[in-house]
Amino acid sequence: MLKAVGRNVPRKEGRDKVSGTSRYIDDLSFPGLLHARTIRSTIPAGAIADISFPFDTNGFTIVDFNDIPGRNIVALIDDDQPCLAERAIRHVAEPILILAHEDRDRLRTADVRIAYRGGTPNYDPSASPLCFKSIAIDKGDLDAGMAAADEIIEGEYRVGAQEQLYIEPNGVIAVPADDGQGVTVYGSMQCPYYVHRALTVLLGFPDERVRVVQTETGGGFGGKEEYPSMIAGHAALAALKARRPVKLVYDRGEDMLATTKRHPGVIRHRTGVTRDGRLTAMDIDVLLDGGAYATLSAVVLSRGVLHASGPYRCDHVRIRGRVMMTNTPPNGAFRGFGAPQTQFAVEVHMERMAEQLGLDPVKLRDRNALRPGDTTATGQTLGADCSAREVLREAVKRTDFARRRKALAGTNRGIGLSLFFHGSGFTGSGEVKLASKASLALTDAGVRVLVGSTEIGQGTRTMLAQIVADTLGVPYDTVEVNAADTSEVPDSGPTVASRTCMVVGRILQRCAEDMRARLGRLSPRDYVKRHGPLVITKQYEKPPEIVWDEVLYQGDAYGSYGWACDVVEVEVDPATWQVNPVKLTSVHEIGKAIHPRLAVGQIQGGTAQGLGWALLEEVVMRDGRMANNSFTNYIVPTTLDTPDMEIVLLERPYRHGPFGAKGVGEMPIDGPAPAVINALRHAGYDLREIPATPERVMACGSR
């Protein structure tokens, strides 16, 4: 019997968070601490001509690229991004120098002068000469599919950038080893082992001389996936040069100006369809704006194209994707990771097709929705946990969609829906390459979970402890979770890609199964007394049926998928053109909710972020610089902007997930934007771009 899984057990670190005793990075201090500040480029393209320091530099530690003992790169996928600019400048806010001083006022007022030779910036990804990555997916025979169509319907859809806006800005503290030959970095981050690797490359230290410790992290949403490697490098360089601990915590303006955003994109669809609404061919072009350096763009594009045809069956598909360099700060990871962009396009396109064909939008989706045994665009055959039609039907039933749609016709309200899916875990062969490890150690009182996976609010510690408790047959309270400290835990892979529960949870479950067999009838305490300590470590094992061809982009793109449907009702203010989401229903099929309240929390939070992206959140770029880099001017949903939400969980177990669980973290953000735009279409507004700000709605309504 399950005693922890499926129940709303108390969050492991809950009491600390509500008591104010949790320690986030800015809450920590060390003796002799220096504060640091990043000196950044003010031009979008060109070169550094001269740097001068017309102030009293006494007491300052000043770091430039010459202080880098290893390679001057932020090691990730492509080694193209310098940790500190040497000469060339590719974007505004590119880091050039690190200043450190014990007095924050002197640090803040230090007036570094940098002279540049300006270059010509390019902000148009379609005009960029540098392609970071292109991907092609082909299924069937596109021309034959188009020939079989009664109608060919085209459309172009645009999505804007989005700021993660975790409430705790990026920050780290670097503490040098006494001998100067090592460093410990504490910080707010999702992926301690990404930071660890980046530091070893930057500093030229062996693995064991670099230690990375995650501190309590005030939100990530992808924004603390790759960027902490950069800021950790800066603090470490300053700490090693000063031989003192260095704290580098961004203020909000700097965080928004300099760190990554969701990739803006343009997605084009050309779809062959029969008169009765069967998709015969899908031709999709995805263009993403990568910003100035590659960061994670290649994999964002990958997830984007792999979700570009939506949760629909079609025999003839051609998908082309490109992510291009432009002269803005690099775009990077943000919850959903390419899939929200492409699924926005396909879902708005489906709605337009239904309209043009005179078909019911629910019936059009139901007819084409993937079902068990169908194949995706990459030829992946879906298993019994393919639930596209179930979530659609449940959402339609719950909202009385058809009747409500009729009732709202001709009013200033509209109702719309979106059907979407999200692959759990790394794309393609990514999980095999990661080869994640997790450990379980016996303690006097029970067991301890050892993983590099981080708690960033989503409930990692709690959920992993539940899985271990029930697999091992011990009380939840006796399962501890170790801090994500690279000197103590194995590399269980990054905390991204909706993978922590399904992938890392499953590795831990295998550890627990093994441990249970070893314990036999002994309690953990008795086992330790009799046999001494026991640590069990397991590595990811690919389920044998998963086959992926990285070159042809064919096969099983993800181990499993979650499925979901959003229905949203919006109201357009006739005076201000402001769009208010009034009510939202979301049906999510996630395999198994290990902790229903946490799972619902992910869905509500991700949905609110998706509504923000759809309606409020506009990154205004002027001359390559974010113009509205403040909480005042970049608007995220408050209580008053967030509608009542009804969340429905469905469970179709995935056989390789722990207790059947699939991923849940990212999927909720895929659906709200297209549902909102489809609701606006129902209200009479033909929008194909987000955010649907009052200005855009007005332009559309006045046409």
Next chain:
Amino acid sequence: MRFTLNGRTVRIDAHPMMRLLDALREQCGLTGTKEGCGEGECGACTVLVDRRPVNSCLVPLAHVSGARVTTIEGLRGRHPLQQAFVDFGGAQCGICTPGMILAAIALGPKPSREAVRTGLAGNICRCTGYHAIYESVERAGKNARVRR
């Protein structure tokens, strides 16, 4: 500068224009009050001054002279809202939580949903979509004795 902090009189020698937020975190060592934006928009730094919620990043220290200031630490982990935020999912990443709880205390013991929605509009949470926060506040309200 003298004021009452969490029920005890404190005296701080600092510039009168120092932000209350910095005084609390650095002079008093109470780091439960968080900085999210530094411009009074996010509410993470909310504390109570004479029972009213304020953004401590906007309040100069001089302003609280003689006043009663309550931070999250002042609740000593015993306020019903604190347990409710654990039980009902009101805290995810936790960075907005201290400010959110203090803002919720200022709503009184049994606020209506509309009062909660309006009263917490100045406290931004990026994790929860707010529903779990409403539930936490409403469930706590059932047996809350308002302590300030």
